[in-house]
Amino acid sequence: MVHLAIHLPKEARLRGPVHYGWMYPVERRLLTLKRYVRNNARPEGSIAEAYIVDECLTFCSRYFGNVETRFNRPSRNPERDDSHIGDLSVFKHGVKFIGASQYVYAGEDYDNMVWYVLRSCPEVDPYIDLCKQELNQRGGQINVDRWLAKNFARWFQTHIGKMRNDVCPDLYALACKPDFRVRLYSACVVDSVRYHTVDREKNRKTQNSGIVSEGDHDGNSIDFFGQLKSIIRLQYNSSSGVHRSVVLFWCDWFDLGGRKPGLDDDGHFKSVNTAKFWYKNDPFLLTSQATKVFYVPDTKLKGKWQVVQKFHHRHLWSVKENEQGPGVAVLSYQDEDSSQVPVQEKEGTARSRTRSDQECVLLEKVIVDKLKKRSKEVVPEEIEEVDETMYQYCTDDDDDGGNRTRNRPVSEEDE
Incomplete structure (x- = not known):
């Protein structure tokens, strides 16, 4: 032991x-x-x-189309829902909500949510650059980042309104801003991954609120670890049967900086201190930017320290494709170089199956056909003879001494 x-x-x-x-x-x-x-x-x-x-x-x-089996029944965590159709990436969230919702006013966080959606949409990046150029032409001491956070949504709405007939309906709906009333949920499923808020799982033994996302801090790209606080659904103008909405995660980010770093990495495990939070003015996150993690109590540091455990979801694979020229793709799991097995890169000449070490004998076609025909003939099996020399023994229980007699089949000679 x-x-x-x-x-x-x-x-x-x-x-x-x-x-x-x-x-x-x-x-x-x-x-x-x-x-x-x-x-x-x-x-x-x-x-x-x-x-x-x-x-x-x-x-x-597998061939029963009308019978529900374990292969065709809907999953507990369904895949992406394609009912939310639109040309913009922020509208294609495919989120399935679980449970009832609360219909409340956004309040003071409305402008922050609108600005985060706009700067997270790739289709809006050209307009942000155009607005920055206009600010630089004005001159003066203007804090561009702060001005964009407060006034870009209004500038974008005015600019798109002038060219309404030249833009797509989704971009125009995005510029018109969402409704002041938002819906709050406590659980949802995103790409077959289940998320719960912290309040929902207070009295549960399961954990589905851990989130990690990559972001910038002081010019460096780091991982932000946090917990899901609320799920917000912003409703935009809908038309022609298209329901446009954006789903945001409201997260509490754990403080990883400061004098006492809130992150401990020993090369094997990463632990975070869940006692302090930072970036309280930037708590929002798109569903496509979130990755689920679990937090396990750290038995070494103890206290509020939690070990971050990343994992791969079942039935979900991320396969990268390396393109070589137009229309040519190589599977990522196929290694071109091998150190153990030699690989022949160029095709060589085909080898002949004719043996050159012995002299060949040429036979006529008639002889070959006869040999083939003879090999196909079935040889009759020999019929096994029945062994009639078996004797059966029996015991007579008569009163005449109980003599044993041996019976055998009667032959023609005995008759």
């Missing part, structure tokens, strides 16, 4: 969280196989028969 304790810390670092190495999945599978047993005298046969039946039913169920 002493030797085992030496290797446990190393194994824990290599494996990571305990759920990547426990035996629960194996035990659940063994329980399923155990339930297959119907004949205790032949457990292996029962398991084999039930497994074959299960495989057959699984194969047949």
